[in-house]
Amino acid sequence: MFPIIRRIGALTRLIQIDSNRYFKDDKLNNNLFIYIIRVVERPGLFLGALADDMQIDRTTSFRTVQNLIKRDYLRLAADPANRKIKRVYPTEKAKAIYPKLHAYEAAKSAQLLANLTPTETAELQRLLEKCQA
Amino acid sequence: MFPIIRRIGALTRLIQIDSNRYFKDDKLNNNLFIYIIRVVERPGLFLGALADDMQIDRTTSFRTVQNLIKRDYLRLAADPANRKIKRVYPTEKAKAIYPKLHAYEAAKSAQLLANLTPTETAELQRLLEKCQA
DNA sequence: ACAATATAATTGCATTTGCAATAAAGGAGT
DNA sequence: ACTCCTTTATTGCAAATGCAATTATATTGT
Numbered sequence: 001m002f003p004i005i006r007r008i009g010a011l012t013r014l015i016q017i018d019s020n021r022y023f024k025d026d027k028l029n030n031n032l033f034i035y036i037i038r039v040v041e042r043p044g045l046f047l048g049a050l051a052d053d054m055q056i057d058r059t060t061s062f063r064t065v066q067n068l069i070k071r072d073y074l075r076l077a078a079d080p081a082n083r084k085i086k087r088v089y090p091t092e093k094a095k096a097i098y099p100k101l102h103a104y105e106a107a108k109s110a111q112l113l114a115n116l117t118p119t120e121t122a123e124l125q126r127l128l129e130k131c132q133a
Numbered sequence: 134m135f136p137i138i139r140r141i142g143a144l145t146r147l148i149q150i151d152s153n154r155y156f157k158d159d160k161l162n163n164n165l166f167i168y169i170i171r172v173v174e175r176p177g178l179f180l181g182a183l184a185d186d187m188q189i190d191r192t193t194s195f196r197t198v199q200n201l202i203k204r205d206y207l208r209l210a211a212d213p214a215n216r217k218i219k220r221v222y223p224t225e226k227a228k229a230i231y232p233k234l235h236a237y238e239a240a241k242s243a244q245l246l247a248n249l250t251p252t253e254t255a256e257l258q259r260l261l262e263k264c265q266a
Numbered sequence: 267a268c269a270a271t272a273t274a275a276t277t278g279c280a281t282t283t284g285c286a287a288t289a290a291a292g293g294a295g296t
Numbered sequence: 297a298c299t300c301c302t303t304t305a306t307t308g309c310a311a312a313t314g315c316a317a318t319t320a321t322a323t324t325g326t
Contacts (some may be wrong), residue, residue, distance in 0.1 A: 001174070003240040004254070005148070007261045013188040014266035015138065030283090030312065035301055041134070048274060050205035055146040062276070067283080067312095084274050084321045109135040115263045121137070124264075127257040128140045129249045133147035153314080163282065163313090181304060192284055195305070200282095217291045217304050 015108060022104060026097075027071075031056070033101045034063055036073055039090045040098045046085035047076075073097075148241060155237060159230075160204075164189070166234045168197055169206055172223045173231045179218035180209075206230075 020029040028036070029055075038054060039045075045053060051061035066090060068074040073094040076086040090098075113121050153162040161169070164187075171187060172178075180184060184194035198221060201207040206227040209219040223231075246254050 002238055004258050004261060005238070005242045007246055007258075007264075008141050009145050009148070010188045011261070011264060011266050012142050015142070017188070017190070018266070024285085046274080055143045055150070057150070057314055058274085059276085059315080063312075063314095066276095082274095084323075086275075105135055105138070109138045112138055112264050114263060114266060116260060119258055120263070123138050123256065124260040125140075127253055127260070128144070129135060129248065130253070131140075131144060131245050131257075132248060133144050133151070133245060157315085179304080190284055191305085193282075194284080196284095199306095215292075215304095219305075260305090 011112070015112075018108065019104070028097075028101070030064075032064060032068065033104070035061075035068060036090065036094045036098065037101050037105065039074055039088050040094055043089045044087045046079070046087050048085075050088055068094075138199075144245070151241070161230075161234070163197075165197060165201065166237070168194075168201060169223065169227050169231065170234050172207055172221050173227055176222045177220045179212070179220050181218075183221055187224065198218070201227075 016031075019031075019033065023029045023033050026033075034054060035050075040052065042053070047062055047065060048058055051058040052066070054061065056064075065074055065076075070074065072091055075089050075091055077089055078084050079087055113124075116124065140169075152164075152166065156162045156166050159166075167187060168183075171183065175186070180195055180198060181191055183198070184191040187194065189197075198207055198209075202209065205224055208222050208224055210222060212218050212220055246257075249257065
């Protein structure tokens with residue numbers, strides 16, 4: 001029943017379990033590593049935009065960012081033109097660990113698609129983009 | 134970067150946010166409704182097998198099942214041949230609410246795939262099955 | 267300019283989550 | 297039968313999660 005929607009959820013949970021194990025020692029489990037990746041790639045988003053970009057609850061995102069600020073991975077900067085927002089930037093510590101995080105994501109992506117031909121991978125990407133949540 | 138693995142995670146989180154809202158009043162959010170669906174469909178799995186079937190952490194699954202037992206949706210039965218395991222069965226209350234849960238899953242599945250032709254849907258299913266987490 | 271509405275950040279609080287440890291069986295090899 | 301190893305269920309504890317409410321600022325309408 002509904003194999004596609006169930007498979008998508010199952011794959012996500014399996015990847016989450018794996019990443020939680022992999023990043024436990026760095027304490028970057030529970031998607032924390034994803035925040036660092038995204039902020040390094042797109043520095044300067046404000047808190048709400050970052051949460052929306054990752055499709056994560058704004059409160060959870062806010063607390064996670066606070067956690068990473070305390071641990072010197074991220075920092076906030078006020079916006080001169082808009083006092084409501086705070087923009088999120090990576091620290092040197094975040095940039096330093098980024099290659100490891102990127103390598104993990106690359107490896108998981110490669111593993112996920114290992115049985116697919118390049119044509120199939122392109123087609124899967126196209127079809128997933130057509131999905132609407 | 135890595136659009137497929139990111140898209141899969143994003144779709145899962147969007148579906149989770151939607152289902153949390155939809156099932157808030159029934160207090161069947163946070164995937165609780167999925168447990169009921171699965172147990173009605175496959176009654177008699179033992180606790181660990183149920184968790185593995187849903188790709189959910191065994192401790193989390195255990196506590197969730199306890200929650201649903203307390204609320205009269207599920208019940209446990211000892212196995213006469215194996216005293217280590219407890220099998221999970223749905224109650225009448227679970228069977229009564231199952232159509233609503235099934236309808237929600239059907240609607241979300243239909244929405245997800247609304248822009249795909251039947252051929253594309255079949256191809257997406259095939260490609261997702263080839264993915265390995 | 268002023269009021270009403272909307273958006274962003276933040277906090278309170280209760281619940282969920284999951285690693286690690288423990289307890290109770292079961293299974294395999296001798 | 298006995299020891300060792302595995303599997304299952306369970307609990308303790310600390311952390312993550314997210315709804316609802318609050319505060320501050322910005323935007324829109326008149």
